[in-house]
Amino acid sequence: MNEKKVVGEKAVEFIKDGMVVGLGTGSTVYYTIIKLGQLVKEGLLIQGIPTSVQTEELAKKVGIPLVHFKEIEQIDVAIDGADEVDTHLNLIKGGGGALLREKIIAKAAKTFIVVATPSKMVETLGAFRLPVEVVPFGAELTEKHIRELGCDPYLRQLEGTPYKTDNGNYIIDCVFSEISEAKRLEEKLNMLPGVVENGLFVGMSDIVISLDQNKDVMLI
Numbered sequence: 001m002n003e004k005k006v007v008g009e010k011a012v013e014f015i016k017d018g019m020v021v022g023l024g025t026g027s028t029v030y031y032t033i034i035k036l037g038q039l040v041k042e043g044l045l046i047q048g049i050p051t052s053v054q055t056e057e058l059a060k061k062v063g064i065p066l067v068h069f070k071e072i073e074q075i076d077v078a079i080d081g082a083d084e085v086d087t088h089l090n091l092i093k094g095g096g097g098a099l100l101r102e103k104i105i106a107k108a109a110k111t112f113i114v115v116a117t118p119s120k121m122v123e124t125l126g127a128f129r130l131p132v133e134v135v136p137f138g139a140e141l142t143e144k145h146i147r148e149l150g151c152d153p154y155l156r157q158l159e160g161t162p163y164k165t166d167n168g169n170y171i172i173d174c175v176f177s178e179i180s181e182a183k184r185l186e187e188k189l190n191m192l193p194g195v196v197e198n199g200l201f202v203g204m205s206d207i208v209i210s211l212d213q214n215k216d217v218m219l220i
């Protein structure tokens with residue numbers, strides 16, 4: 001069973017004609033986007049807003065019409081994956097480096113749907129390294145300030161050079177082990193000069209689509 005495909009495709013059931021749909025980034029929402037492309041070919045009338053260049057290219061390839069923020073009043077539904085989902089439906093996101101655009105779109109959506117295989121479901125956030133997007137200027141200093149919040153921070157690398165996001169920034173991946181006060185940490189991180197955004201999505205998820213112990217689709 002391809003768990004990512006099952007949960008990813010389930011999300012399209014929430015999409016109706018006329019909707020503006022935020023399109024997330026990653027290997028789970030990939031299946032949502034492919035399925036939406038099929039439905040568009042069959043006549044579904046939607047407009048998509050992508051959360052990354054990668055997703056923009058995929059959406060164009062499968063024929064989903066895209067729209068710009070200035071052309072719309074609101075985003076009806078955003079669908080995205082997650083790296084961790086806790087029991088309060090708080091998330092760690094940004095494993096794929098798209099957390100800033102993902103958060104902007106999730107925040108703007110009337111309904112934010114998360115597609116997550118059971119391996120993403122955790123009691124408490126923090127086993128996954130928390131991605132923090134920082135501006136390149138003074139990144140070493142920003143990293144020191146992040147460390148003072150009680151983690152081990154690592155500048156994300158790609159082929160021996162700092163990984164760059166679609167926004168031209170760096171990602172610092174932070175090992176916290178356990179994040180007990182996600183909201184406070186989200187706020188503290190974002191108050192540091194140099195931090196653009198972090199991958200904690202607290203109180204943002206409306207619906208999480210996953211699988212239960214019998215591998216049946218479960219809506220939380």
Ligand code: 5RP
Binds near residue numbers: 026097
């Ligand atoms: C990208 C993300 C992804 O949604 C997250 O990494 C999950 O990806 P995948 O579905 O491939 O496991 O936050 O920035």
